[in-house]
Amino acid sequence: MAWANPSFLEIPESYLFGTIGRKIQEERERVPGKYIIRMGIGDVTLPLPPVVLAAMHRAVDEMGDAKTFQGYPPAAGFDFLREAIVAHDYRARGCDISVDEVFVSDGAKSDVANFTDLYGDANVIAISDPVYPVYLDSVRIAGFGPLQVKFMECTETSGFLPALPTGHVDILYLCSPNNPTGTAMTRDQLAQWVGYARANGALILYDSAYEAYVSTPGIPRSIYEIPGARECAVEFRSFSKTAGFTGVRCSYTVVPKGLTARTKFGHDVDLHKLWARRQATKFNGVPYIIQRAAEAVYTPEGQAAVKANIAVYMRNAGRIRALFESRGQKAFGGVDAPYVWVKVPDKYDSWSFFDHMLREYGVAGTPGSGFGPCGEGYIRFTGFGSLADVERLEGLMKA
């Protein structure tokens, strides 16, 4: 008799965005032909820049010639891409990260979820509430029960920032700029977390998938801008939101050498080696064509195109925030992140306001409660749609 992992029974059966997709489908069946403004899932809409397309066309041609054909990619990525990442994303910002500390992957979601493979059973894990649901779901799938997971409440009164844990914690998930609240930690705030982790031997998993959206001067893009972070933090980055790669699939994770965790036998083991082993054993690398696409993002044309696309999304986010504020609703984010976190009117909860907005205006957000209990009473909208859709919503809601 094969035995199933019982943890799957403890997490919601449907992934949040699956439920939203179903509700949109139902609304379309209720009102055939209804136009839906998609501001729910954080998916980009602008096409890839010409310099990225050209790089992929070249790489496709190389795959058609025996002399330039590429077989298995290196499990951690081609050096041409890892070198571009280190030069532009770390050395240029004064961060001491080496090429072999960068692991190229198919998605920050995969990496952040698969990192649980490295965890021993004894860990106590702290996760913000509300936050991107994959942290909690993957930790639960890995078998960590309710007593081993502590939630760090992020409320309006604390600016949606988690407070340092009071009790014992071994592993901490931080996401800044934050999904879903749109807040971003300052250098001083992030330095407090690095100090806490170092003092307690805790490990920080730092998700900075939205770093390219930071506009406020002084807000760190990488945790490695904070002295000492190499000794306590892993960083997850993605090209999905930075370069419009949600359908291209490329990301990377930085695991500094010398970062360790302890086994129950008292050994300190190097997490860099463990992650290298995990990726070599359970992953076969990112397609050559895709890695060439990611490399092209770092060209001057690529950087200019990416910045222009981000400006479009951020203008959308700013207008969405202003739209709700003009109706007297409190709204947050949309400055250093493409997410706008809107307080729902008193008579609604997150899902009923979601339903109301979908029926009344045909707009799909993401109910805040889907990101954790403290998200109840909020709804998230993203700036990733088109300006035309933002204008359409403005017209409908102001009518």
Add this chain to the structure above:
Amino acid sequence: MAWANPSFLEIPESYLFGTIGRKIQEERERVPGKYIIRMGIGDVTLPLPPVVLAAMHRAVDEMGDAKTFQGYPPAAGFDFLREAIVAHDYRARGCDISVDEVFVSDGAKSDVANFTDLYGDANVIAISDPVYPVYLDSVRIAGFGPLQVKFMECTETSGFLPALPTGHVDILYLCSPNNPTGTAMTRDQLAQWVGYARANGALILYDSAYEAYVSTPGIPRSIYEIPGARECAVEFRSFSKTAGFTGVRCSYTVVPKGLTARTKFGHDVDLHKLWARRQATKFNGVPYIIQRAAEAVYTPEGQAAVKANIAVYMRNAGRIRALFESRGQKAFGGVDAPYVWVKVPDKYDSWSFFDHMLREYGVAGTPGSGFGPCGEGYIRFTGFGSLADVERLEGLMKA
């Protein structure tokens, strides 16, 4: 204090092919400029067919136009590819598999290793010896200790086929056509395993990554050709060896609906739902461009090109086998699989014969002992190199 998964200390620190790569590097340092004939790692060398390249060029262009741009792919794959898979690989062979039972992924290695996420702690797991090392390594990483893993010895006297387990087993890994021995199970042999699994409520994980290499009439390509297999088996397939996609990264896994496993609380849970949930939570799908490439493999031009490439590799394998046989060494495989499994001369073990062949002829195989203790005394060579390399080796070894 962050706690590490102690299981990583129990598996070899370096993945087998990493060690081989290092030895090749050392040989190149010993004899600068030495030409190395790579018959070790099972990596293809022939370029992609024109019809596949054309499909990728079209898909790249679509990603450059807002009207056809593709964001997040469906976690289980686009229906255009899943439908092509079902039509060609299953319905055409009389197998009853539906489109939503197919999960498109980035590699059979990822899927077979990640499938351990679905396992409860109580399972006793049977793995062939020798076999593809990822089964054992991923099971160990998932925390299954030596008492929970049984090895099924595959020796020359049994035609390198595993015997049905005598004691209790919950999960079984089968690989046919086999990596590394090159043997393939007949319909009757496979039917015995399906019968065993159904009688015992066991789950078969069936790796048929090399099915396209079967040439002997009557050898099954899919476990679903055996009646009753839907109730006991998951099947892993890959475009890597079938279509030369090792650098393109596309595969699929079939999890039939109605296939269940039990939890310790006595619930029977649907593995199809669990895998769907696992993939939606920890994976974000395969790039649109790559799925269009895989779809093109099923066109008439794609099928013709793929068959021509396989014929090249199989001619190589046949000649490698004949070469060793001409020296009086026993050799197996190379008929229904691209692998030749050669018995090493008495005075060597697997690694010393590997070293001897690398020094003497510049050819790199894969030591049989790297696939398990029963692989000791054998070495694996692959037909994936060029005919020129096979001829070079023939010249050197016959000189």
